[in-house]
Every structure is written in C-alpha cells, then in structure tokens.
Amino acid sequence: MEKPGSPAVMTMENKESHRKMADLTGLRFGLLTVTGDSGSRNREGLIRWNCRCDCGGEILATRRELISGNVTSCGCVPKEYVSRRQVEDLTGRQFGELTVLSRAENDKGGKVCWLCRCSCGKEVIAQALQLKSGKTRSCGCKKHDTVYNKYDLTGQRFGRLTALYHLNKEDRSKNSYWHCRCDCGNELDVYTGSLLRGLTQSCGCWNREQSRKMHDHMHYQDDTCLEVLKRSCADTDKNRSGFRGLFRLKSGKYRASIRFQGKYYDLGHYSSFDKAVRARLDAEETLHKGYVTAFEAYGAKAKADPSWAESNPFYYQVTRADGKFTVQTNGSAY
Secondary structure (H helix, E strand, C coil), rough: CCCCCCCCCCHHHHHHHHHHHCCCCCCCEEEEEEEEEEEEEECEEEEEEEEEEECCCEEEEEHHHHCCCCCCCCCCCHHHHHEEEEHHHCCEEEECCCCEEECCCCCCCCEEEEEEEEECCCCCEEEEHHHHHHCCCCCCCCCCCHHHCCCCCCCCCCCCEEEEEEEEEEEEEEEECEEEECCCCEEEEEEHHHHHHCCCCCCHHHHHHHHHHHHHCCEEEEEEEEHHHHHHHCCCCCCCCCCEEECCCCCCCEEEEECCCEEEEEEEECHHHHHHHHHHHHHHHHHHHHHHHHHHHHHEEEHHHHHHHHHHCCCEEEEECCEEEEECCCCCCC
C-alpha cells in the first residue's frame, strides 16, 4: 500500500502507457486515481485530468504534474509533512566549523535548511545543499581568515617601512593592519596584504621626492608638460584600438579624443579607422605640436628681449567651435 505523500508509483503497464502517450484513466499517482479527461487545458495547452483522492477529494492535474510526482494528493497531505519525510537527516553532522542542531524552516526558494552552531558560538541557518557541497563551512567568521592575517611581521622591513606591531582593528572585509614606521620618521597603519605584496613601501615620502625630481628636469606651462607633449608627438606606441587616442565602440565605430591643458576634447565618432586617425593627428598638430612650436618661438623672443617678456607672459588659448580648433598665442603667428 502506498504511503501518504510518496512519489508516483507506476506499474509496468503504467510505464508502457506512458511511453505510448495513452489515456491516463484508471492509473494511480500517489493518493490520486485518474478518472478521466476533464476536457480543459492549462495555459501551456496540456490536458488537465480529473483525479479522485483517497480522502474523497477531487483535483485537476496535468500529465506532467502526475508523472513527475509534483501532485500526489488533493492537498489533504501537508507539503511540510511530505518535504520533511523526503530529506536526509543531518542532525549532529559536522561541516567545517558548523555542527547541525536541528531542522529549520525552508527558505523562500523551497531549499531545505538546518540550524547550525559555529565553533565560535554563533548560530546560523544554512541550506543543506551548501553544507554538503562544502560551500558553507562557518558562520562567516572564517571567511576572511586569509594567510595575510596570520603572518607575524614584527620588525620586518618593506621598502622604507618597518612593521612595529599588529593592530586589533579590521576593515569591513576583516582585513588586518600593522602599525609601521617610515625611514623619514612618520608612522602609519598599513593593510597587511599591501605590505606583503609590495604595494605600500613608504608613508608617501618616496612619491613626493620623485615628483620633485621630475619637476626639476621638466618644464611646465599652463598645467602642460612640454616634455610630455614632445614625446607624444614622436610616440608611435599603439593602444588596444590600434592608435593612441582612439577607442573602438561596440558598434564597430571609433571614438577619437585628446587631452590638452587639463581639458578633454571629443573629436567625434568615425566608421573608418583611417578617418579617426586623421582626426586625432590633426588635433595633435594644432594642440601638441602647435603649443611646442609657439613656446619655443616665445622663448627665443623673450631671450632676445627680456623686458618684453616681463610685460608679455606666454599664452596659448584654445577654443573649439563647429568641430574646429582656434588658437590665440603670442608665441607664433597662429
């Protein structure tokens, strides 16, 4: 005799009928006996069959619902009873840091859940599938227990930094920090991973020193580095699009752009790569090469007439209208 809530039981004759897409009348599925075709169909066009439950109730169900075992009664057997009888009992089992205490209410997706206690003492509800697959092994306390948080770095040097002591503080991702002293005397807190991977090697003094050295041998005017402009004019390196200043869009077109004096200029979109390159080169001719030429011409004139230079500081003003650049400068006959 079939037990309440058991999946559909089919005899050999039933299976043969199933293969031939025969009439389901008289077949049993769980507590249901099919009494005939109701003459109606669901939204998918599947036949809805009249079924009589052992309790006397009646229900309509499709062939798919009956064969799969999704419908085995008129509803007289609670779904909670069915689901609890069909799951594996995990009570007392150990999964990583978690010990299963008891069955918990299923989540909204119908997944079987269990109440577990972590080794840290916290209780958490976890899905059975996540426990058995190993994806859930703690309440979350071990999630960020990475190798970075286990090293003793006391006294070790990282560039200009010396690790003094570990801090009892963590960021939102549970990353630990070390208090360090820089060779310049400053002290700061540094993320452990940044020290071990060489991402942080000073308090920032090294970057400031390099910046000062760069300014000593480079010339800046109007937030523009002349050496960079000269190198850009002679640079033949290509980016991923095939040429500097170009970006290939998903549509296949190319967007050309250029930066000058801290401003970004969109040179337009082009269906042809050659046209996009031409637009970029024309802009470089006006903005980069034009600026360098004008500044050098101004420098020569200023050297010949210092008094004029005092009352006439160099300027190179760029405006753009209708897709064209206009330049005003006292460095050349632009």
